[in-house]
Amino acid sequence: xxxxxxxxxxxxxxxxxxxxxxxxxxxxxxxxxxxxxxxxxxxxxxxxxxxxxxxxxxxxxxxxxxxxxxxxxxxxxxxxxxxxxxxxxxxxxxxxxxxxxxxxxxxxxxxxxxxxxxxxxxxxxxxxxxxxxxxxxxxxxxxxxxxxxxxxxxxxxxxxxxxxxxxxxxxxxxxxxxxxxxxxxxxxxxxxxxxxxxxxxxxxxxxxxxxxxxxxxxxxxxxxxxxxxxxxxxxxxxxxxxxxxxxxxxxxxxxxxxxxxxxxxxxxxxxxxxxxxx
Amino acid sequence: xxxxxxxxxxxxxxxxxxxxxxxxxxxxxxxxxxxxxxxxxxxxxxxxxxxxxxxxxxxxxxxxxxxxxxxxxxxxxxxxxxxxxxxxxxxxxxxxxxxxxxxxxxxxxxxxxxxxxxxxxxxxxxxxxxxxxxxxxxxxxxxxxxxxxxxxxxxxxxxxxxxxxxxxxxxxxxxxxxxxxxxxxxxxxxxxxxxxxxxxxxxxxxxxxxxxxxxxxxxxxxxxxxxxxxxxxxxxxxxxxxxxxxxxxxxxxxxxxxxxxxxxxxxxxxxxxxxxxxxxxxxxxxxxxxxxxxxxxxxxxxxxxxxxxxxxxxxxxxxxxxxxxxxxxxxxxxxxxxxxxxxxxxxxxxxxxxxxxxxxxxxxxxxxxxxxxxxxxxxxxxxxxxxxxxxxxxxxxxxxxxxxxxxxxxxxxxxxxxxxxxxxxxxxxxx
Numbered sequence: 001x002x003x004x005x006x007x008x009x010x011x012x013x014x015x016x017x018x019x020x021x022x023x024x025x026x027x028x029x030x031x032x033x034x035x036x037x038x039x040x041x042x043x044x045x046x047x048x049x050x051x052x053x054x055x056x057x058x059x060x061x062x063x064x065x066x067x068x069x070x071x072x073x074x075x076x077x078x079x080x081x082x083x084x085x086x087x088x089x090x091x092x093x094x095x096x097x098x099x100x101x102x103x104x105x106x107x108x109x110x111x112x113x114x115x116x117x118x119x120x121x122x123x124x125x126x127x128x129x130x131x132x133x134x135x136x137x138x139x140x141x142x143x144x145x146x147x148x149x150x151x152x153x154x155x156x157x158x159x160x161x162x163x164x165x166x167x168x169x170x171x172x173x174x175x176x177x178x179x180x181x182x183x184x185x186x187x188x189x190x191x192x193x194x195x196x197x198x199x200x201x202x203x204x205x206x207x208x209x210x211x212x213x214x215x216x217x218x219x220x221x222x223x224x225x226x227x228x229x230x231x232x233x234x235x236x237x238x239x240x241x242x243x244x245x246x247x248x249x250x251x252x253x254x255x256x257x258x259x260x261x262x263x264x265x266x267x268x269x270x271x272x273x274x275x276x277x278x
Numbered sequence: 279x280x281x282x283x284x285x286x287x288x289x290x291x292x293x294x295x296x297x298x299x300x301x302x303x304x305x306x307x308x309x310x311x312x313x314x315x316x317x318x319x320x321x322x323x324x325x326x327x328x329x330x331x332x333x334x335x336x337x338x339x340x341x342x343x344x345x346x347x348x349x350x351x352x353x354x355x356x357x358x359x360x361x362x363x364x365x366x367x368x369x370x371x372x373x374x375x376x377x378x379x380x381x382x383x384x385x386x387x388x389x390x391x392x393x394x395x396x397x398x399x400x401x402x403x404x405x406x407x408x409x410x411x412x413x414x415x416x417x418x419x420x421x422x423x424x425x426x427x428x429x430x431x432x433x434x435x436x437x438x439x440x441x442x443x444x445x446x447x448x449x450x451x452x453x454x455x456x457x458x459x460x461x462x463x464x465x466x467x468x469x470x471x472x473x474x475x476x477x478x479x480x481x482x483x484x485x486x487x488x489x490x491x492x493x494x495x496x497x498x499x500x501x502x503x504x505x506x507x508x509x510x511x512x513x514x515x516x517x518x519x520x521x522x523x524x525x526x527x528x529x530x531x532x533x534x535x536x537x538x539x540x541x542x543x544x545x546x547x548x549x550x551x552x553x554x555x556x557x558x559x560x561x562x563x564x565x566x567x568x569x570x571x572x573x574x575x576x577x578x579x580x581x582x583x584x585x586x587x588x589x590x591x592x593x594x595x596x597x598x599x600x601x602x603x604x605x606x607x608x609x610x611x612x613x614x615x616x617x618x619x620x621x622x623x624x625x626x627x628x629x630x631x632x633x634x635x636x637x638x639x640x641x642x643x644x645x646x647x648x649x650x651x652x653x654x655x656x657x658x659x660x661x662x663x664x665x666x667x668x669x670x671x672x673x674x675x676x677x678x679x680x681x682x683x684x685x686x687x688x689x690x691x692x693x694x695x696x697x698x699x700x701x702x703x704x705x706x707x708x709x
Contacts, residue, residue, distance in 0.1 A: 007286045
């Protein structure tokens with residue numbers, strides 16, 4: 001065996017070792033990246049969810065900040081009903097229930113465009129500028145407006161206007177609740193990300209297989225009532241629709257602690273009585 | 279022909295060099311070992327873990343105005359300290375030197391430095407603790423004890439770290455950075471309490487110069503069941519059976535080995551004792567690092583908890599809940615959590631099953647509190663010894679009408695570290 005051949009054998013061996021070591025090196029780099037963030041576990045769970053046929057759009061991973069807030073039910077609504085025209089308002093249990101004498105015509109495709117123009121008119125509804133159209137909660141027959149609060153909207157029956165439409169695209173009546181003196185109770189705190197909320201919901205077994213996530217929203221929902229005040233917490237509201245049903249369910253998760261908020265999800269569904277979400 | 283003569287040996291040399299290089303990289307890379315510890319993280323996912331930089335953050339922010347006045351920054355809707363800390367992440371090329379040592383006069387000059395922000399820690403920490411706030415930019419600095427940080431508003435290349443115990447000032451030189459962020463934070467509308475910085479028994483103290491008004495709060499307690507903590511603290515791989523004994527109002531859980539957990543159902547206190555061998559060194563740095571680890575292990579809600587003290591004598595680290603920038607003191611002066619490293623074979627945690635979590639609107643009006651000087655003078659008149667008063671601070675008194683209710687009142691008051699225990703000013707006068 002000559003020297004050249006030995007050299008050649010060594011060269012081949014070392015190239016093989018190099019390839020092996022490089023492979024290990026690459027693997028190490030990946031491992032490091034996974035270690036640095038928790039992305040690893042998150043992405044495997046996301047994969048698991050996809051395997052379970054749960055459909056959703058790309059989830060935001062950014063955290064935001066929100067507050068504990070409170071609002072008060074006062075008789076303010078009642079005192080302002082005098083301004084309303086073309087309707088007969090009744091004030092029952094902190095709620096205005098009002099019927100229009102002349103039904104109000106609205107845009108057939110997008111009723112909200114018409115209502116958005118009307119809503120700031122104090123003779124149409126009281127304190128209309130405090131509300132915002134909610135596409136998610138509205139349906140063909142019910143147009144829902146939610147009350148705006150600090151940075152986010154309030155998703156609660158205590159702070160909503162619901163306009164009920166007839167088949168001729170006319171508003172026939174509406175109900176309204178309102179919170180006054182909406183204030184911050186405690187300094188700003190970080191909320192969990194949309195992705196985290198969904199992952200926890202999944203881990204709590206709240207999202208069945210073959211389900212579509214229709215939308216997620218960060219809003220305020222009712223925590224407790226300390227009469228006459230109501231305390232609200234930032235909440236991730238997740239609308240899910242099992243594939244074999246038309247029923248939309250709302251799941252809620254505390255955006256500060258990540259705890260699940262159970263059994264009160266009926267509260268929000270009233271706006272969707274007349275079918276699914278448009 | 280000549281070319282190929284060199285090709286083989288050169289190729290061989292290169293191949294050997296590459297394999298050597300890769301071997302070195304692989305051996306020195308810690309990633310291999312780290313991946314094995316990963317599993318322990320998962321059990322934590324049920325609670326929201328707050329990073330070390332939040333738990334070991336300064337507890338008070340003071341603006342040293344251009345004209346020499348000092349104001350405590352208080353804001354009900356924004357945590358000013360975390361806003362300021364957010365601005366401290368971009369320091370580059372940090373280098374440190376000692377500019378004042380054992381010089382009380384110059385030390386006070388630095389604390390009072392006009393046109394700067396003074397961040398006070400409730401109790402000394404290490405520079406390595408501050409390092410967690412500044413995004414690891416101080417990792418190469420020598421590790422010393424620090425009580426305060428000065429962020430100049432008119433000098434974009436210096437930061438000062440201060441140690442009360444030996445009146446030492448460390449100047450950290452950093453690459454020029456923008457001060458716009460800090461100035462923007464100061465523009466957030468906040469209330470300000472004017473203070474003056476004076477000496478109290480050998481330590482700089484913030485004296486509130488004018489009577490102040492503070493808002494009382496009501497909070498809803500977040501109640502945890504003993505089972506939750508039994509599951510977290512007593513279940514380890516070696517022993518599976520946990521025994522339970524009842525003695526009066528006490529529930530005593532034990533894992534038949536080295537760990538014991540005692541709940542008092544009346545006071546809702548818990549004491550956990552771990553008799554297994556620990557390797558916590560008796561110095562501030564390892565106590566801080568270890569106490570954070572243990573805090574995660576206990577699993578209490580962490581959003582309001584802050585590091586509040588380390589006692590050298592009994593190796594005790596304490597944490598307190600904070601409300602709107604002020605600490606909460608329980609009737610006996612204690613905080614929420616304390617972690618004692620009694621010796622290398624005993625660690626004892628004391629904590630409470632209830633944590634203030636949800637604020638409830640409070641209708642009661644503001645409470646007026648006297649100035650620091652008035653407090654000190656009145657205490658002296660009541661016969662308390664001036665040289666035993668070490669610290670005087672504003673805070674909230676935990677008031678609970680009965681142990682059963684989950685609603686507590688937080689009443690503003692002065693708190694005095696008299697001897698080695700915190701007392702509320704109100705209690706001291708009524709004794």
